Amino acid sequence: MSKELAKAYEPREVEDRIYDFWLQGGYFHAEVDPEKKPYTIVIPPPNITGQLHMGHALDETIQDILIRFKRMQGYSALWLPGTDHASIATEAKIVEAMKKEGLTKEDVGREGFLERAWDWKAKFGGRIVEQLKKLGSSCDWERERFTLDEGCSEAVKEVFVRLYEKGLIYRGERIINWCPHCKTSISDAEVEFDEHDGNFWHLRYPLTDGTGELRLATTRPETLLGDTAVAVHPDDERYKAYVGKTVTLPLVGREIPVVADEYVEMDFGTGVVKITPAHDPNDFEVGLRHNLPVINVMDEGAVINENGGKYQGMTREEARKAIVKDLDEGGYLVKVEPIKHNVGSCYRCGTVVEPRVSKQWFVKMEPLAKPAIDVVREGKIRLIPERMEKIYYNWMENIKDWCISRQLWWGHRIPAWYCEDCGETIVAKETPEKCPKCGGSHLHQDEDTLDTWFSSALWPFSTLGWPEKTPELSYFYPTDTLVTGYDIIFFWVARMIFSGLEHMGDIPFKTVFFHGLVRDAQGRKMSKSLGNGIDPIEVIEKYGADALRFTLVTGNSPGNDMRFTEEKLESSRNFANKIWNAARFIHMNIDGFDVKNELPESLTLEDQWIVSALNTVTKEVTENLEKYELGIAVQKLYDFIWDQFCDWYIELAKTRLMAKDETSVGARQVLVWTFTSILKLMHPFMPYITEEIWQTMPHEGEALMAADYPKYNEKYAYPQAEAEMHRIMEAIRAIRNRRAEMNVPPSRRAKVYVASSFKETFRKGAQFVARLAYASEVEVGEAFSIPGAVTIVTADAKVYIPMDELVDKxxxxxxxxxxxxxxxxxxxxxxxxxxxxxxxxxxxxxxxxxxxxxxxxxxxxxxxxxxxxxxxxx
The missing domain is CATH 1.10.287 (Helix Hairpins)
Incomplete structure (x- = not known):
């Protein structure tokens, strides 16, 4: 053998060495190979600000299992890695660092800021990649990409210009979600809603002609500063007479009209609503229909601006308190009703989002959404689990135009220039020298950058060289499987689908595997606020990467959350030790012998049984992996290895191994052949320990990860042997259980009588009963009559043991x-x-x-x- 195995498995002494061996061998690299089928996974690019957390660890483990499995099956398997520039998160980190120096973005200017950003990326951007390597991720690091690299940036400009020229990208004033902390727009998908305690403030708005008043309720009284109408339903008999009249806006004194609009729900509240077009998306649409003025009353920091009168300079929270107080004192406040309601917050910083009218760039979504819905409906793209389809359809069928501009400096700058002489907008891939309309040279580029998800949406093809027609693009696209959490179905998955269809004319992937969240032992979501996050790198240091991977995939089922516990980790480590100890036992019995890694011509009953059982589990595990049932696959392997191979076959083989004659030769060969097959089956799940052991076993080839994955073979099916061994093992198990119940020590042997219609089976298994059920002698017959004997009944046998041989009565x-x-x-x-x-x-x-x-x-x-x-x- 190439080397000896240590007495105990020490992951820290193995993992870095094995990973370096894989890298040096180039085993992760995939090439365009017409002789092989391609299989492609593009990594969901982690943020360069990121640090490996349990969600990443689960995501990468699943991808690595699939890519190692397919690679061993003979595919040219490409797992393309990369990182995302993460506009908001990265910019926030750099601004925070600059703040400690007493600097702002404006102090250093755009170019100075971007220099700092690239320095930051160079310093910290590779951290998460190194952490992925610790996990055992077999990515093709030679093809690593970054969403701001030259190739991806060219793809982004190409897409922007194409969509603009088709009329699918436009610039206009619309209501958007604004984060007052990040000071940028964010898309609908980036707003997270949580239930908060709040109030309905019931107000009276007096009719200007003095004939009465209208009553309404609002959850945001501070926005009344921007009210430009009140609305009622056109069919509401209670208010038909008021339509066309005006009310005087409390505290402000502005006359605003009463309009009729079907947006209003007659049976909700009083049936009257205030309309603030600048600060509510639904009100904005009502405002467009009725040509209402749009009055923005807050600045970028959600502070009341010059349109807020005496409340100017107050934060929205301060203004709310002051306005409620003044409404009460002015007699406009009818009552305050406590409620619970959903409030939208920025997904990055948690600040309450402010709906705000702003001039932004948008993508028209309706024409892009329809084909993206069709490919899922037609089964061209499978979503696993299927229940994700409903969520996908619901979002895509109700999709709004996508706000893609961000008021940030770190990111892809919008390729649009404005002519200062004539006002023309020029969208181009390269910087224009003069205005095509007036010939003027006074041009300035749009200050905004694109939403991070705009470049991420192109990831499956931009990373393969698009818009160039590269060999990699034609071979590896469309990709095969996308693995991601269900929480970014809108952010990323949907956008990749419509982008692939629009720009490549084909789907970006064939299957989307949605996994759940990793929760703590109590079932809570891991978060900084709860302080219950677990660092995967610390787990790897303590237990090893294989134990972490095995824990994450055990019990895993598509779309379902899982609980992560120390007990599961310990169980996984124990399993790794079980495999290691099995390898050491085999070495004790093969070292010094010339053992071939092939099955002998003649197989005993127990040999046929283990070979057949292995053949069956190979078939089932392969089918499970093809169906993305990773948790089921790994459980079957665990049960087979621990129970059938280690606890049964090794014990059954010991008698032959000790004989040191011709029978031991066959036992050694079956042990090695079966165990190396087990290592291949287990490799995608536990790559380090399996590679380390395989290198010490008789084998062909340089690396386990490059070996062929086992296949089901009809000639290795021995159903008769499986049935016979099952009967024998059931009897042994029953005898051992009864002895344990009676506290009979293993040293006390007793004669065992087996009555069964399967006499030949039990005669063949007599030696196993003697060895494993502590029998001094085994007699097999059709029937026995033994007064006072302990009787044990199984499905296929009745076992008798004389009482006095078992115990001193x-x-x-x-x-x-x-x-x-x-x-x-x-x-x-x-x-x-x-x-x-x-x-x-x-x-x-x-x-x-x-x-x-x-x-x-x-x-x-x-x-x-x-x-x-x-x-x-x-």
């Missing part, structure tokens, strides 16, 4: 009676407490409940002891 009866007496005394004491009103009435509820549970346990124990005594006396 008198001694055992004495022990059991003493145990019964002790248990009864304990039960009497607990019942005395429970029958005492002083205890049940005064003791804490959990203490009383504990006593009841203890009493139940003691009652169960007494029944079991009594049953054992009865069996002995029987």
């Amino acid at each position: 008198e001694a055992e009866l004495k022990r059991l009676n003493k145990e019964l007496e002790t248990a009864q005394k304990q039960l009497d004491q607990v019942n005395a407490k429970l029958n005492n009103p002083g205890f049940t009435g005064k003791a804490p509820a959990n203490v009383v409940e504990g006593a009841r549970q203890n009493a139940q346990k003691l009652e169960d124990k007494i029944k079991m002891i009594a049953s054992s005594i009865e069996a002995l006396n029987g």
Whole structure:
């Protein structure tokens, strides 16, 4: 063998060395190969501000399992990595760093700021990539991309110009979501809604002609400064006479009209609503229909501006308090009704979003959304789990135009220039020298940058060289599988779909695998505020990457959240140790022998059974992986390796291995062949330990990760052997269980009589019963009559063991009676407490409940002891 295995598996001594071995061998690199089928995954690019968290770890583990599986199946498997420039998050980090120096963006200017941003990217941008490598991610690092690299930037300009020329990108004044903290627009998908405590302030708006008043309720009284109408439903008989009249706006004194619009719900509240076109998206649409003025009353920081009269300079929160106070004092406040309502916040900083009219760049979504809906409906793109389709359709069918401009400096600058001489807008890939309309040379570029998701939407094809027609683009596109969390179905998935269809004329991927969130042991979402986040790198340092990966995929099912616990990690580490110890046992029995990694010509019953069982699990695991049932696949492998191979086959093989004759040769070959097949099956899930062990086993090829994945083979199916071994193992298990119940030590051997219609099976298995069920002798027959024997019944056999060979009846009866007496005394004491009103009435509820549970346990124990005594006396 190439080297010996250490006594214990130490991940820290293995992982970096193995990963370097893979890198040096170029095993992660994928080439255009006409002889192979392509299989492509593009990584959801993590932010360069990012640090590996459990969500990343799950996402990357799933992708790595799939790509290693496909690579071993013989595909030219490309896992294309990269990072995202993350406009808002990165800019916030740099601004924060500059603040400590006493500097602002304006102090250093745009060019100076961008220099700092690129320096920041160079310093911190590679951190998450290095962390992904620690996890074992087998990305093609030679093809690593960045959303602001030259190629991706060219793709962004190409797309912007194309969409603009088709009339699908336009600039206009519309209501947008504004973050007063980040001081930029954000799209609808970037607004997170949470339930908050709030109020309905019920107000009276007096009719200007003095004939009465209209009553309405608002959750944002500060916005009344920008009211330009009140609205009622055109069919509402209560208010038909008021339509066309005006009301006088409380505190402001402005006359505003009463308009009729179907937007108003007659049966909600009073059926009257205030219309503030500059600060509410629905009001903005009403304003357009009725040609209402748009009065913006807040600046970029959500501070009341010059249109707010005496409230100018107040924050929206301060203005709310002052306005409510003045409304009350002025007699305009009818009542305050506490409510709970959803409030939108910026997904990055958590600041409450301010709807605000602003001149921005938008993408027309309706023409792009329809084909993107059709490809999912027609099954050209599969969403896994299927229930995600409903969410996708709901969003795409109700989609609004996408605001793509951001008031940031870090990002792709909008390729639009404005002529200062004639006002012409020029959209172009290259900087124009003069205005095409008037010939003027006084041009300035738009100050805004594009939404980060605009470049991310092009990721499946921009990373492969588009708009150039590269060999990689024609070979690896469309990609095969996208793996992502269900929380970015709108941010990214939907946008990639319509972008691929629009610019490539084809879908960007065939399948989207949505995984759930990784929650803490209590089922809570991991967050900074709760302080319950777990650092994957710390877990890797303590348990190893394989244990982390195995934990993340165990129990995993598409779209469902999972709980992450220390106990699961320990179980995964124990499993890794089980595999390691199995390898060491095999080495103890093959080192010094010339063992071929192939099956012998003649197989014993137990050999046929393990080979057939392995063949079956190979078929099932492959099918599970093809269906993205990773949690099911890994559970089947766990059960097979731990139970069937380690706990059964190794034990069954020991007799032959100890014989040191011809029979041991076959046992060694079956052990090695089966175990190396297991290592191949397990490799996608636990790549480090499997590669390390495989290198010490008889094998062909340089690396396990480049070996062929096992395939189901009809010639290795031995259903008869599986059925026979199942009968034998069931009998052994039943005997061992009964011995354990009776506290019979393994050293006390007893004769076993097996009555069964499957006599030949049990005669073949007699040696296994003798070894594993501690039998001194095994006799097999059609039927037996043995008075006083312990009887054990399985589906295919009736087993008898003479009682006196198992236990010293008198001694055992004495022990059991003493145990019964002790248990009864304990039960009497607990019942005395429970029958005492002083205890049940005064003791804490959990203490009383504990006593009841203890009493139940003691009652169960007494029944079991009594049953054992009865069996002995029987």
